[in-house]
Amino acid sequence: MTTTGGVRxxxxxxxxxxxxxxxxxxxxxxxxxxxxxTLEDIQASAHVSASQLYHYFSDKSELLxxxxxxxxxxxxxxxxxxxxxxxxxxxxxEWRDMVVTMLEAQNCVGGCPLGSLASGLAESDALARRAxxxxxxxxxxxxxDGIASMQRRGxxxxxxxxxxxxxxxxxxxxxxxxxxxxxxxxSSVRIAIDASIAxxxxxxx
Amino acid sequence: MTTTGGVRxxxxxxxxxxxxxxxxxxxxxxxxxxxxxTLEDIQASAHVSASQLYHYFSDKSELLxxxxxxxxxxxxxxxxxxxxxxxxxxxxxEWRDMVVTMLEAQNCVGGCPLGSLASGLAESDALARRAxxxxxxxxxxxxxDGIASMQRRGxxxxxxxxxxxxxxxxxxxxxxxxxxxxxxxxSSVRIAIDASIAxxxxxxx
Numbered sequence: 304m305t306t307t308g309g310v311r312x313x314x315x316x317x318x319x320x321x322x323x324x325x326x327x328x329x330x331x332x333x334x335x336x337x338x339x340x341t342l343e344d345i346q347a348s349a350h351v352s353a354s355q356l357y358h359y360f361s362d363k364s365e366l367l368x369x370x371x372x373x374x375x376x377x378x379x380x381x382x383x384x385x386x387x388x389x390x391x392x393x394x395x396x397e398w399r400d401m402v403v404t405m406l407e408a409q410n411c412v413g414g415c416p417l418g419s420l421a422s423g424l425a426e427s428d429a430l431a432r433r434a435x436x437x438x439x440x441x442x443x444x445x446x447x448d449g450i451a452s453m454q455r456r457g458x459x460x461x462x463x464x465x466x467x468x469x470x471x472x473x474x475x476x477x478x479x480x481x482x483x484x485x486x487x488x489x490s491s492v493r494i495a496i497d498a499s500i501a502x503x504x505x506x507x508x
Numbered sequence: 509m510t511t512t513g514g515v516r517x518x519x520x521x522x523x524x525x526x527x528x529x530x531x532x533x534x535x536x537x538x539x540x541x542x543x544x545x546t547l548e549d550i551q552a553s554a555h556v557s558a559s560q561l562y563h564y565f566s567d568k569s570e571l572l573x574x575x576x577x578x579x580x581x582x583x584x585x586x587x588x589x590x591x592x593x594x595x596x597x598x599x600x601x602e603w604r605d606m607v608v609t610m611l612e613a614q615n616c617v618g619g620c621p622l623g624s625l626a627s628g629l630a631e632s633d634a635l636a637r638r639a640x641x642x643x644x645x646x647x648x649x650x651x652x653d654g655i656a657s658m659q660r661r662g663x664x665x666x667x668x669x670x671x672x673x674x675x676x677x678x679x680x681x682x683x684x685x686x687x688x689x690x691x692x693x694x695s696s697v698r699i700a701i702d703a704s705i706a707x708x709x710x711x712x713x
Contacts, residue, residue, distance in 0.1 A: 338543045339632040412631060418683075421690040422627035426617060427544040436691045470687070470696060471680065471703030478623075478683030478700075482675070485626045486641045491675060495683075498676030502707035 313359070321359040324349045325369045329377075332370060333413035337423035342366075364428060371424075371431050374416040375438040381405065382445060389449025390456050392504065399496040402476060407489050414484030417442075418477045443469045450503075460506050468506075472499045518564070526564045529554045530574045534582075537575060538618035542628035547571075569633060576629075576636050579621040580643040586610065587650060594654025595661050597705065604701040607681060612694050619689030622647075623682045648674045655708075665711050673711075677704045 313321060327349035331340035342363060346356055360366040385398050406414075413419060417438050424431040446469035453459045479495030518526060532554035536545035547568060551561055565571040590603050611619075618624060622643050629636040651674035658664045684700030 334631060336628060336630070336632040338628065414627065414630065418686055419627050422619065422624050422686060423541060423543065425541070425619065425689050426539060427541040432690055432692075439687055439690060467699050468703070470699050474683030474687055474696065474700035474703075475676065475680050476683065477686050478679030478681065481623055481627060481682050481686070482644055482679055484630050485637060485644060487637075491679065494672050494675050495679035498673070498679075498704075498707060502703060502710070505707070505710040 317359070320349075320351065320355065321369075324351060324356060324359060324366070325373045328366055329370050329373050329416070333409075333416055333419065337420070364430070367420075367424065367428065367431055368434065371420055371434045371438070374420060375434070375441070378415070378417050379438070379441055379445070382442065386445040386449050389446075390452035391458055392453075392500065394449075395453075395500055395503070399493065399500065402480075402496060403489050403493050406480065406483055406492060411483050411487045411489060415477060415480040418480060419484075422481075439473065443473050446472055453503075457508060459503065460508050463506055468503065471502075472496075475499045522564075525554075525556065525560065526574075529556060529561060529564055529571070530578045533571055534575050534578050534621070538614075538621055538624065542625070569635070572625075572629065572633060572636055573639065576625055576639045576643070579625060580639070580646070583620070583622050584643070584646055584650070587647065591650040591654050594651075595657035596663055597658075597709065599654075600658075600705055600708070604698065604705065607685075607701060608694050608698050611685065611688055611697060616688050616692045616694060620682060620685040623685060624689075627686075644678065648678050651677055658708075662713060664708060665713050668711055673708065676707075677701075680704045 324345065328340065328345045331344055331348055334340075335344070342353070342356065345366075346353060349356075356366075360369065381401075382398070385394065385401060388394060389398065417435060420431070421435040421439070424435065426432075443466070447465045450459065450465040450468050450472075454461045454463075454465060475495040475498065476492065479492030482491035482495070483489050529550065533545065533550045536549055536553055539545075540549070547558070547561065550571075551558060554561075561571075565574065586606075587603070590599065590606060593599060594603065622640060625636070626640040626644070629640065631637075648671070652670045655664065655670040655673050655677075659666045659668075659670060680700040680703065681697065684697030687696035687700070688694050
């Protein structure tokens with residue numbers, strides 16, 4: 304490890320180990336919850352010692368911030384390709400199906416990785432809270448740009464606020480994922496997104 | 509403490525102490541998050557020793573179940589009076605204002621007590637997860653009955669599924685509260701509920 308301008312840099316092998324720890328932590332937190340996933344579990348899952356873990360992360364808070372960044376990239380990385388080409392109701396339904404399929408693939412376990420981290424860290428880690436607020440902002444912006452494209456294509460009225468619609472759609476997805484996670488039934492998030500789509504259909508010109 | 513048919517019973521003074529512990533735990537979990545609120549913090553806040561705490565709760569899981577029950581009563585107790593008389597758009601807007609006012613009174617800290625517990629416990633405590641699924645079910649039923657009253661009064665079309673509409677409204681509230689908690693800004697939950705109300709307005713006969 305060398306330090307350049309206050310930023311720690313690692314060798315390629317070190318980077319790979321650091322990434323393995325982040326991925327193990329992300330998976331365990333999703334599968335077991337923030338409280339149950341201990342540093343000991345994360346070490347065991349990533350096959351590293353405590354001293355190795357502390358070589359890469361000075362404390363649990365620093366590891367959690369890396370998990371927030373990792374899950375932001377993972378979640379937005381999954382949604383971005385489809386939301387970037389959103390300009391029709393068909394694509395909106397395709398996106399709904401993707402959300403439901405992803406949740407079913409994990410048997411509804413973990414809900415939304417970003418929503419779960421936000422709920423678990425909002426009151427204990429102000430830095431993580433702000434980072435997650437930024438993640439939601441990026442997600443909302445992707446939805447807003449897609450809704451604005453639907454407006455430009457004449458699929459939606461142009462006098463409605465695309466940003467507010469995007470926020471309402473995102474809230475429905477987040478709440479729907481939480482209800483589906485709690486009920487172990489993907490129908491909640493499907494019904495929530497379907498209601499958003501049905502509302503948008505009433506806003507056709 | 510005496511045991512009657514496997515159920516522990518306490519004296520009136522014992523009941524009051526037990527209740528004080530539950531309320532301290534509920535408040536600390538809401539304000540600091542599930543992970544940060546340690547048993548030591550809860551003991552200090554409730555002014556009890558560790559042995560007193562273990563006299564009332566055999567382990568943390570039993571205390572958490574009592575917190576789930578307590579917060580279910582607190583949240584549904586706040587929503588029930590207004591949702592039980594829901595039969596018009598005016599009352600729906602009154603309910604939205606209550607949700608926003610309650611969140612602002614806590615400076616957006618903690619979000620929804622039930623949503624936060626569900627997100628934090630769903631993967632680590634199957635009993636708590638099922639209890640919270642039941643809490644959401646009760647909340648959805650209150651909303652569904654109110655929406656059905658609106659249908660009977662001719663405020664809404666009768667051919668739409670009141671249960672699915674209630675689920676979509678609840679999802680919007682939960683997601684909106686989470687976004688508001690993360691952003692420390694009550695406008696997210698207001699916009700989310702406003703979108704639900706606007707959608708319901710399109711379903712007038």
